[in-house]
Amino acid sequence: MDKAAARQKFLDEFPALVAELEQILKGYGLSEEAIKWYRDSLNYNTPGGKLNRGLSVVDTYVILKGYGSIVEVPDVEYSKLALLGWCIELLQAYFLVADDMMDKSITRRGQPCWYKQPHVGEIAINDAFMLEGAIYVLLKKHFKQDAYYVDLLELFHDVTFQTEVGQLLDLITAPEDHVDLSNFSLEKHSFIVIFKTAFYSFYLPVALAMHVAGVSSEQDLKQAHDVLIPLGEYFQIQDDFLDCFGKPEDIGKIGTDIKDNKCSWVVNTALKLATPEQRHILDTNYGIKNDKTEAVCKQLFRDMKIDEFYHQYEEKTVTKLREQIANVDESRGFKGAVLTVFLDKVYKRTK
Known part of the structure; x- marks a missing residue:
């Protein structure tokens, strides 16, 4: 099919x-x-x-x-x-x-x-x-x-709360109406995307299916978690990258992260690498709903070669994830192919 x-x-x-x-x-x-x-x-x-x-x-x-x-x-x-x-x-x-x-x-x-x-x-x-x-x-x-009914309930309750925790940190870190890049950091970004995206978008679907299939030992759930959570983080970093560097005709939208003061991987990476002069450019142009200031930020990101840092991050992350998947213990019924399917959907996507 x-x-x-x-x-x-x-x-x-x-x-x-x-x-x-x-x-x-x-x-x-x-x-x-x-x-x-x-x-x-x-x-x-x-x-x-x-x-x-x-x-x-x-x-x-x-x-x-x-x-x-x-x-x-x-x-x-x-x-x-x-x-x-x-x-x-x-x-x-x-x-x-x-x-x-x-x-x-x-x-x-x-x-x-x-x-x-x-x-x-x-x-x-x-x-x-x-x-x-x-x-x-x-x-x-x-x-x-079903014997796993309480497991389903706990999964939905836990993941809902985790997502809301991620949303809270996102909202107080990067409000649209108050730009303060000193609030940003790659560590905060990592926490936000893991809690706001990775748990409900990547771990939840797999964990639910595992319970129904009767492949739900603590060890197997941990194997799934330990790949799917970093994979979900990679997916969101990829999304941040495409918002800035992707072509609208490919990604199906015009990126707005710069204008919306988003705590994205792109700006956080730039902040970590920026000289004082580059930091000043970001402080005076990021998070402003203006085409001209957005263009200034995009040019700075290109000048700083943020796209190259992204591709290095992508290859390093995918190599590590493939190694983890190759070492999955399938003796209790879990299958590494579940994780490979997710990774293949994400790797090198352009939209």
């Missing part, structure tokens, strides 16, 4: 999830008007992204169970896995609805942010909570009888 067909198969599971949540709300006696509001929020905010996190639950399970492809997974099994994948997408939707309000963003996934809808506004705060709440309603209904 090709990627487009696998994505469509996953998407085909979503309407049943929405209908299920609607029935639960009807059981509460909620009005049809409110149920429609929630349905609209679910459909607007959840299925519009790349769905990589949700699809990774299924892909990981297929490898761990030794299936040749997704089509070999029995329908009942697939639906259960897809539901877990959609729970991650609900978590993502919850984060994005809230983040867009905090960041005062205008668009998301090519359309106006949910809170920017004329009839929504600050009600989006409650809508975000309800997107997250759906995760636990669905887990209870579909997994309560």
Whole structure:
């Protein structure tokens, strides 16, 4: 099954999830008007992204169970896995609805942010909570009888809190309306991206699939964690690099990290290497919503050869990750191929 067909198969599971949540709300006696509001929020905010996190639950399970492809997974099994994948997408939707309000963003996934809808506004705060709440309603209904039910709950609770911790440090380190580069450091950047991105985007999908597949010893979860967390950090550093150095036609957007005062790997690397004169240029041009000052920063990054430092970092990191994967102990059922698939998706990507 090709990627487009696998994505469509996953998407085909979503309407049943929405209908299920609607029935639960009807059981509460909620009005049809409110149920429609929630349905609209679910459909607007959840299925519009790349769905990589949700699809990774299924892909990981297929490898761990030794299936040749997704089509070999029995329908009942697939639906259960897809539901877990959609729970991650609900978590993502919850984060994005809230983040867009905090960041005062205008668009998301090519359309106006949910809170920017004329009839929504600050009600989006409650809508975000309800997107997250759906995760636990669905887990209870579909997994309560499974021995690993509490493990799933703990994973979602732990990773949600870890992501919010990363968001907190990001918000207080780099507010858009107050630029102070002395707050920045590569150490802070590392903490932010590991907690804000790596846990829920890389570790969570794999750990969920491992529990369902019965490959969830403490040692195997640690093997997955020890590769997926640095891989998630590499992914975000790559994202930071592409925001500045990538071509808009390749990455599908115009980078805004410089104008938005983002605590990115690019600026943190530049700060670490900068002469006093270069530091002055950054202090007077970074984080300003102006094309001219943005161009000054980009030229400085080119002059400092930040792109070369990135490529050195990339090769060093990937070499180390491949060594770790090659040494994975597969005696308890875990498979290094799970990690290789993730690494191959990330390595040398251009969008």
